[in-house]
Amino acid sequence: MEKIKISAKRIGINKVTNVPASVGMMNRLQDLQIQMLEMDATDFDNMSDLEVLKKTRKATKAMEEFVKNTLKFTDKQVETMEDSIDMQEFGEFIGYINARLEGISDADYDKSVQSEKEEAETDPKSDATKPEKVSTN
Numbered sequence: 161m162e163k164i165k166i167s168a169k170r171i172g173i174n175k176v177t178n179v180p181a182s183v184g185m186m187n188r189l190q191d192l193q194i195q196m197l198e199m200d201a202t203d204f205d206n207m208s209d210l211e212v213l214k215k216t217r218k219a220t221k222a223m224e225e226f227v228k229n230t231l232k233f234t235d236k237q238v239e240t241m242e243d244s245i246d247m248q249e250f251g252e253f254i255g256y257i258n259a260r261l262e263g264i265s266d267a268d269y270d271k272s273v274q275s276e277k278e279e280a281e282t283d284p285k286s287d288a289t290k291p292e293k294v295s296t297n
Contacts (some may be wrong), residue, residue: 166260168231171253172244177231189261192226195219223254230257
């Protein structure tokens, strides 16, 4: 079975893990992808602040568990990760793991990310240039 090297250096942890490209691993990845797509489809405007917080926290915990189990992080490494990156960086790292498990090389992933950043800088309609919605509640 093929094993895919995934580096955690992107989040400040000096560790490379050989992750098997097994059916079980792909199932866990797809479970996480489904949960993230469900979050994207959620109408947070029609939810209470408490419901939003609970749903967001549940998704964050699922991502943390996925990273911990996939990369075989210790509790200390999870704590280091939590304390050293923000949510955007965490989301990007999940995207990196996803890409690696789907067979995309580090070099191709980095090129893709760079292209997206350049496009966001030049495209005024890009989500990256839109101001975030601020709650007034």
